[in-house]
Amino acid sequence: MHDPQSALDYARQQRGEALEDLKEFLRIPSISTLPEHKPDLVRAATWVADALRGLGLKAVEVLPTAGHPVVYGEWLQAKDSAPTVLVYGHYDVQPVDPLNLWKSPPFEPAIRGEDLFARGASDMKGQIVAQLKAMEALVKTAGLPLNLKFMIEGEEEIGSPSLAAFIKQHRSKLSCDFCLNLDSGVLGPDIPSLTTALRGLAYFEIRIQGPAGDLHSGIFGGAVENPANVLARLIAGMHDQAGRVTLPGFYDQVRALTEGDRADLAELPQGDDWWMKQAATKALAGEAGFTATERATSRPTLDVNGLLSGFTGVGSKTVLPAKAMAKVSTRLVPDQRPEQVHESLLEYMRRSAPPTVDWEVDLLAAALPSVIDRSGAEVRTAAVALETVWGKPAVYKREGGTVPVVGMMQEALGIKSLMLGFGLPDDNLHAPNEKFHLPNFYRGIDTLIRFLAALPT
Amino acid sequence: MHDPQSALDYARQQRGEALEDLKEFLRIPSISTLPEHKPDLVRAATWVADALRGLGLKAVEVLPTAGHPVVYGEWLQAKDSAPTVLVYGHYDVQPVDPLNLWKSPPFEPAIRGEDLFARGASDMKGQIVAQLKAMEALVKTAGLPLNLKFMIEGEEEIGSPSLAAFIKQHRSKLSCDFCLNLDSGVLGPDIPSLTTALRGLAYFEIRIQGPAGDLHSGIFGGAVENPANVLARLIAGMHDQAGRVTLPGFYDQVRALTEGDRADLAELPQGDDWWMKQAATKALAGEAGFTATERATSRPTLDVNGLLSGFTGVGSKTVLPAKAMAKVSTRLVPDQRPEQVHESLLEYMRRSAPPTVDWEVDLLAAALPSVIDRSGAEVRTAAVALETVWGKPAVYKREGGTVPVVGMMQEALGIKSLMLGFGLPDDNLHAPNEKFHLPNFYRGIDTLIRFLAALPT
Numbered sequence: 001m002h003d004p005q006s007a008l009d010y011a012r013q014q015r016g017e018a019l020e021d022l023k024e025f026l027r028i029p030s031i032s033t034l035p036e037h038k039p040d041l042v043r044a045a046t047w048v049a050d051a052l053r054g055l056g057l058k059a060v061e062v063l064p065t066a067g068h069p070v071v072y073g074e075w076l077q078a079k080d081s082a083p084t085v086l087v088y089g090h091y092d093v094q095p096v097d098p099l100n101l102w103k104s105p106p107f108e109p110a111i112r113g114e115d116l117f118a119r120g121a122s123d124m125k126g127q128i129v130a131q132l133k134a135m136e137a138l139v140k141t142a143g144l145p146l147n148l149k150f151m152i153e154g155e156e157e158i159g160s161p162s163l164a165a166f167i168k169q170h171r172s173k174l175s176c177d178f179c180l181n182l183d184s185g186v187l188g189p190d191i192p193s194l195t196t197a198l199r200g201l202a203y204f205e206i207r208i209q210g211p212a213g214d215l216h217s218g219i220f221g222g223a224v225e226n227p228a229n230v231l232a233r234l235i236a237g238m239h240d241q242a243g244r245v246t247l248p249g250f251y252d253q254v255r256a257l258t259e260g261d262r263a264d265l266a267e268l269p270q271g272d273d274w275w276m277k278q279a280a281t282k283a284l285a286g287e288a289g290f291t292a293t294e295r296a297t298s299r300p301t302l303d304v305n306g307l308l309s310g311f312t313g314v315g316s317k318t319v320l321p322a323k324a325m326a327k328v329s330t331r332l333v334p335d336q337r338p339e340q341v342h343e344s345l346l347e348y349m350r351r352s353a354p355p356t357v358d359w360e361v362d363l364l365a366a367a368l369p370s371v372i373d374r375s376g377a378e379v380r381t382a383a384v385a386l387e388t389v390w391g392k393p394a395v396y397k398r399e400g401g402t403v404p405v406v407g408m409m410q411e412a413l414g415i416k417s418l419m420l421g422f423g424l425p426d427d428n429l430h431a432p433n434e435k436f437h438l439p440n441f442y443r444g445i446d447t448l449i450r451f452l453a454a455l456p457t
Numbered sequence: 458m459h460d461p462q463s464a465l466d467y468a469r470q471q472r473g474e475a476l477e478d479l480k481e482f483l484r485i486p487s488i489s490t491l492p493e494h495k496p497d498l499v500r501a502a503t504w505v506a507d508a509l510r511g512l513g514l515k516a517v518e519v520l521p522t523a524g525h526p527v528v529y530g531e532w533l534q535a536k537d538s539a540p541t542v543l544v545y546g547h548y549d550v551q552p553v554d555p556l557n558l559w560k561s562p563p564f565e566p567a568i569r570g571e572d573l574f575a576r577g578a579s580d581m582k583g584q585i586v587a588q589l590k591a592m593e594a595l596v597k598t599a600g601l602p603l604n605l606k607f608m609i610e611g612e613e614e615i616g617s618p619s620l621a622a623f624i625k626q627h628r629s630k631l632s633c634d635f636c637l638n639l640d641s642g643v644l645g646p647d648i649p650s651l652t653t654a655l656r657g658l659a660y661f662e663i664r665i666q667g668p669a670g671d672l673h674s675g676i677f678g679g680a681v682e683n684p685a686n687v688l689a690r691l692i693a694g695m696h697d698q699a700g701r702v703t704l705p706g707f708y709d710q711v712r713a714l715t716e717g718d719r720a721d722l723a724e725l726p727q728g729d730d731w732w733m734k735q736a737a738t739k740a741l742a743g744e745a746g747f748t749a750t751e752r753a754t755s756r757p758t759l760d761v762n763g764l765l766s767g768f769t770g771v772g773s774k775t776v777l778p779a780k781a782m783a784k785v786s787t788r789l790v791p792d793q794r795p796e797q798v799h800e801s802l803l804e805y806m807r808r809s810a811p812p813t814v815d816w817e818v819d820l821l822a823a824a825l826p827s828v829i830d831r832s833g834a835e836v837r838t839a840a841v842a843l844e845t846v847w848g849k850p851a852v853y854k855r856e857g858g859t860v861p862v863v864g865m866m867q868e869a870l871g872i873k874s875l876m877l878g879f880g881l882p883d884d885n886l887h888a889p890n891e892k893f894h895l896p897n898f899y900r901g902i903d904t905l906i907r908f909l910a911a912l913p914t
Contacts, residue, residue: 222758232692
């Protein structure tokens with residue numbers, strides 16, 4: 001284990017430069033979903049590649065994909081027994097609309113109080129720059145005691161459509177011991193935390209077709225099956241009274257939470273009040289027998305994401321709709337798999353849809369759930385680093401959301417991901433006035449220095 | 458009773474003129490919902506007023522309303538004991554889009570085979586001209602043995618928003634023995650038929666509000682109530698397994714069908730095949746214990762007319778929606794009333810909506826159901842007229858749709874409406890290639906002559 005003090009001192013002296021570098025990166029409007037920003041995606045990728053070259057990484061490339069390119073680079077100078085860590089990040093950002101709600105222009109970084117406001121500040125250019133600065137501090141002082149590879153993509157905000165193929169194509173180049181995924185956060189400015197689990201996703205579109213065309217609901221109502229009513233019945237039937245999902249076999253592969261898991265979750269500062277405040281809702285709901293934190297992070301769920309049928313404008317139109325559509329997604333926990341849940345939904349539809357309608361189900365998006373073993377060396381090392389920097393023990397949280405790349409890495413490379421990032425729940429991700437809490441930026445650099453220096457070699 | 462033969466002979470000689478008059482009327486694009494057609498509505502109203510004046514009616518006026526004007530005129534020259542009949546019609550028409558599906562321009566009447574194609578041909582300029590020509594034939598020959606008033610509105614196709622106020626304002630002017638409502642049809646070209654009942658309407662918008670704003674379904678899914686799932690449960694709960702509506706008290710005021718009513722309906726040439734063909738559907742559905750005709754015309758129903766929530770575009774967006782909306786309408790039968798059904802729905806929502814969401818219900822449209830006594834003189838007279846012209850007995854049908862003016866007349870003036878018109882189920886009402894079957898146009902004129910001549914004075 002390296003003594004990181006000289007690197008920490010270096011990083012402290014370099015905080016001004018780190019902030020300026022981050023601002024420079026944030027000025028590139030790399031909105032991946034908007035075709036007119038394609039040149040900005042290239043600029044952002046080039047910015048990352050240049051930064052990696054500046055740190056002395058080798059084989060730095062901006063590799064093409066079917067969409068936006070992936071930046072790759074490697075530092076393989078450590079001794080043979082040293083671990084190889086693959087750093088994952090993304091240089092793309094979300095759109096900025098509604099622009100009028102921003103207090104300062106989204107691509108002109110502005111500091112107010114202890115926060116740096118800009119699109120991408122927390123999600124996740126700030127995390128990338130923290131990692132670059134941590135590496136720089138070690139390289140310039142005590143030395144980097146392990147091997148690092150970087151894979152920084154440009155399509156995370158549009159669902160990483162090219163990444164699975166990229167990983168498959170570059171499997172040997174990406175070989176590593178584990179992935180350090182910086183696209184994460186902590187529970188609060190004073191709550192050092194590690195994410196040990198993510199939920200998976202199976203996202204469906206269900207389409208119900210009744211009569212060939214829309215009908216007059218006066219002339220035909222009562223005698224002809226109404227696909228919107230059918231859809232409502234089908235969706236209602238997907239949960240039982242206890243809030244459990246009724247799709248056949250849905251829970252068959254669910255790994256039960258251990259008493260230890262539940263104790264960890266119970267210790268988190270995420271009571272009902274916390275969830276209600278975060279969600280801006282007056283009441284919680286969900287599966288009987290579980291806490292809100294368990295429901296939102298560690299139990300599989302089924303939610304309607306969209307409904308559309310018939311006439312939805314102002315006023316009344318007496319139409320008996322020909323079609324009804326629902327977007328329905330399930331969040332998955334280990335060891336559920338999207339394709340199994342797809343089959344469960346199909347079986348449910350075969351059993352429950354009346355013969356008076358036709359139906360189709362499309363699987364629109366899929367990602368595996370993941371969980372990381374708390375006793376692994378990288379998790380323990382990260383926990384110590386967080387505790388040392390924050391001066392209090394790290395908590396182990398689970399996230400209800402999905403980071404598809406984690407499942408891809410697991411599937412294609414057989415490697416686990418350590419989620420270690422420094423964003424906050426109120427950083428306005430994907431919303432106006434995204435910010436990064438600067439004390440977290442600096443503590444993030446320190447944490448990463450301590451983590452990289454302390455990984456067992 | 459007048460001998461109508463001279464009038465029938467006159468009408469036969471005048472068929473060419475009748476057709477030309479109808480074409481002239483059809484060339485006016487009186488689309489009531491499109492503001493740019495406002496001058497055409499005035500032209501159409503003026504066309505009707507001029508036609509009434511040409512027939513010798515008095516007090517012909519184009520009376521303003523908050524929307525498009527109503528044409529009024531009266532012929533009060535019959536002896537004191539003669540009945541006064543108020544003729545109802547509308548000079549406005551539906552929009553024509555999609556225009557590219559029309560085989561000939563919608564406002565350039567074209568004859569193909571035995572059909573006259575134009576927007577408004579069947580709904581309902583053809584019916585109005587048939588009535589004008591029947592009156593003309595009597596006036597010019599045997600004489601008109603009764604008093605007639607005309608009330609021809611210009612907003613039927615947008616729900617007659619100004620008519621209730623108009624009727625209230627002109628109550629004494631509109632006094633009459635019954636209303637002859639020409640906005641109707643027969644079951645087939647060879648099936649003389651009379652409509653003896655219409656369903657009423659109570660049309661609602663239900664809005665469910667969950668969290669204050671849309672949430673990420675990964676982060677919050679499972680712990681926060683999803684208003685789209687709640688809406689689906691609420692809609693699903695509005696019917697039981699037997700297809701009956703579960704709103705509390707919904708059936709309390711429903712007048713049961715008599716054995717006679719059911720026998721009449723069973724005699725209609727409207728079997729399951731007929732309904733499936735009309736609806737272009739492969740299967741029927743509905744309340745257990747009733748035939749398709751009974752369900753569609755004589756039983757109250759509840760249908761979803763529209764659904765909207767969350768993300769409905771292409772692809773997947775993992776949103777937990779803040780809101781969900783449904784348009785839900787009920788069709789009513791005697792003696793249900795819209796305001797009672799409104800209260801039933803509110804009570805259902807109070808009992809069934811979970812406390813985890815807020816909800817609102819708006820009543821968007823309301824109309825009373827109506828039924829007419831088959832033994833009344835005007836019904837019997839119309840039946841004889843139909844039988845004489847068609848050479849076979851008329852059938853008594855019920856219509857599932859709603860004609861709001863019928864309820865308004867009943868409420869404001871205490872008068873019944875006789876529905877007598879000559880459209881066909883396949884006339885493409887509200888659709889491209891609307892047509893009027895010309896043999897029905899001429900038989901309609903003859904039927905109206907016989908009816909007007911034979912009404913007991």
